[in-house]
Amino acid sequence: HTSLGYFNQEDKILPVKLRFPVEARFIDSRLYISDPLVNDDQLTVGDEILSINGKSVSEIKAGIYKHISSDGHNEGFPKEIINAYFTAIIAYYFGFPKRFEIVITDRKKPVLLRQLNQYKYKPRVNPEDKCQDNLCFEIMSKKRIAKLTVRSFAYYGNRFNIFKTFVDRSFDEIASSGIKNLIVDVRLNPGGSDAAGSYLLEHIANRPFTYFAEASAGSDQRKRETRPSKYAFGGRTYILIDGNGTSTTGHFLSLVKSNEFATLIGEEAGATYTVNDNSKSFKLTNTGISYKVARNTFFTTANHLPKGRGVLPDHHISQNITDFVNRTDTALNYTIALILKNKDD
CATH class of the missing domain: 2.30.42.10 (PDZ domain)
Known part of the structure; x- marks a missing residue:
């Protein structure tokens, strides 16, 4: 940071x-x-x-x-x-x-090349995507697949209840629908609260886990063993990842990878099990440019993963230029095909 x-x-x-x-x-x-x-x-x-x-x-x-x-x-x-x-x-x-x-x-x-006279950035989220918010849930009824989109874990303090309610309602609907395959999309997720990351983990874990290592900075609560929620999903979970996955998203993915809670699909994440944060912000007097300096190291119990790389996918899938321009979701399409193949097998 x-x-x-x-x-x-x-x-x-x-x-x-x-x-x-x-x-x-x-x-x-x-x-x-x-x-x-x-x-x-x-x-x-x-x-x-x-x-x-x-x-x-x-x-x-x-x-x-x-x-x-x-x-x-x-x-x-x-x-x-x-x-x-x-x-x-x-x-x-x-x-x-x-x-x-x-x-x-x-x-x-x-x-x-000719110079530009005007320029406007394109939206990062496909305007045709059903999900335009940070938190979305849908059931692909024809394929019997649930999809959970989590573009942020930044739910601190009282806002944590927003995240908790979303997760609770989503997994309640998954259970009542008899869904056996779940896709969790954490692409474009730059991180946020460890409480949110841990809470989502509780709902896809199939055995107890400990979030932070004993020597890590962070709350003592995260250094104690956490048991899966009684509403935890019992089917197959697939997680879509990309290089935007930093901070808490790296922590979350490191524990998924280490404990084999799900199959990771996409590209190398932007972080891994260890992250420097609790940052102090500064602003330069003359230019007004701001910057942050991290003061503590937070690391999960997945400390056997490579320190100098982001969490790596189990299936490396990237868009070619044609798919990008056409806004074809290559990783999602691959995941759906993989699920359907596993059903047939």
């Missing part, structure tokens, strides 16, 4: 004409155009960028990764930050050049 936060401060002060005038995404280690913006007459969605202003994509990626606060060699979180703020981060990396020139696959000559 020691950082300037996400890239929103730097993004906010950047004049639009200085932005990199194309939206693009890293998929694994390759860079693809997802929206040519004002350069749509000379570029196409899906074009692969090989270099920008004479620097290779691999060199650019390595250079930017060095400046993004993350756990060790975790690649999940830095990739999400670059992809989310691509038009701004590229401008900062190159020192705000007056022109951008790119080389793309199967083109003999570099492409000189």
